[in-house]
Amino acid sequence: MILKRPALKQPSVTEEAKSLEERQKKKLWAEYVKARAPKLREEIIRTYAPLARRTVDRLQIAAWGCVNKEDLLSYAVLGLIDAIDRYDPTLQTSFEAFASPRIRGAVLDALRRLDWVPRSLRASESQLRQVFGRMESQLGRPPTNAEVADFMGVSEEDLDGMLSDVARTSLVSLDDLVAGMDSSPLADIALGSEDDDPYRDTERMEAKDRLAGAIAALPDREKQIVSLYYFQEMTFKEIGLILGVTEQRISQIHARAMLRMSHKLLRHQDLLLTLTK
Numbered sequence: 001m002i003l004k005r006p007a008l009k010q011p012s013v014t015e016e017a018k019s020l021e022e023r024q025k026k027k028l029w030a031e032y033v034k035a036r037a038p039k040l041r042e043e044i045i046r047t048y049a050p051l052a053r054r055t056v057d058r059l060q061i062a063a064w065g066c067v068n069k070e071d072l073l074s075y076a077v078l079g080l081i082d083a084i085d086r087y088d089p090t091l092q093t094s095f096e097a098f099a100s101p102r103i104r105g106a107v108l109d110a111l112r113r114l115d116w117v118p119r120s121l122r123a124s125e126s127q128l129r130q131v132f133g134r135m136e137s138q139l140g141r142p143p144t145n146a147e148v149a150d151f152m153g154v155s156e157e158d159l160d161g162m163l164s165d166v167a168r169t170s171l172v173s174l175d176d177l178v179a180g181m182d183s184s185p186l187a188d189i190a191l192g193s194e195d196d197d198p199y200r201d202t203e204r205m206e207a208k209d210r211l212a213g214a215i216a217a218l219p220d221r222e223k224q225i226v227s228l229y230y231f232q233e234m235t236f237k238e239i240g241l242i243l244g245v246t247e248q249r250i251s252q253i254h255a256r257a258m259l260r261m262s263h264k265l266l267r268h269q270d271l272l273l274t275l276t277k
Helices: 013-035 038-059 069-086 095-114 119-139 145-152 156-169 174-179 198-216 220-231 236-243 247-276
Strands: none
Touching: 013 038, 038 069, 038 095, 069 095, 119 145, 119 156, 119 247, 145 156, 156 247, 198 220, 198 247, 220 236, 220 247, 236 247
């Protein structure tokens, strides 16, 4: 019997295209580092412009008052340009991983300077955070929407409306709760990294436990959305398509998850920063 040699798996067209794109990017960076020519810088900006747009899309910040989508994109491009000027291609970090938190930070810093959120919505967010935290402490489990609505003396529909408003304007995310504005997103944090300092290792282990505990305590649907959004880096629209619900509903559920987690993590933020160092 003649055994046939198994055919080697051929790379897909998509894989080949991605590989070619990566080689072209590396070549472009090499040329730019060597010459620092303005034309090459402009080409890099055009190449990574989609990264700025995707970062804005993932922030899920709705137009409000004096802020529109084009403003957000402008702030994102400024963050992209700053990242390009600061990036060192000789480092092991990819440009996307280096630039994403800086683009995001540029947008959020601009919004904070504008003081764009109405005080009534800030008060509503603060009230919801306190209620979710207080009820979970009393019940020993995450409260349901019906329980929160009953506690606040509002209907579930009114509570959903409050969550929608908070989702459209809140600048709080799990990245910020864990790492602050200038750190890498959670998907890029090496949670298993070792350190020569035993005390730092102990701090990191405690920080991991607190983060994992806060996520594990979430209801299943919220836990799933947190995982897809922060660790798979999907947009709310993409998550909605997977779960069969609207983008607005995903936004509401994410806002609820952040309200639940913020009262647990904000008081440990100094400890959680060790995950990014």
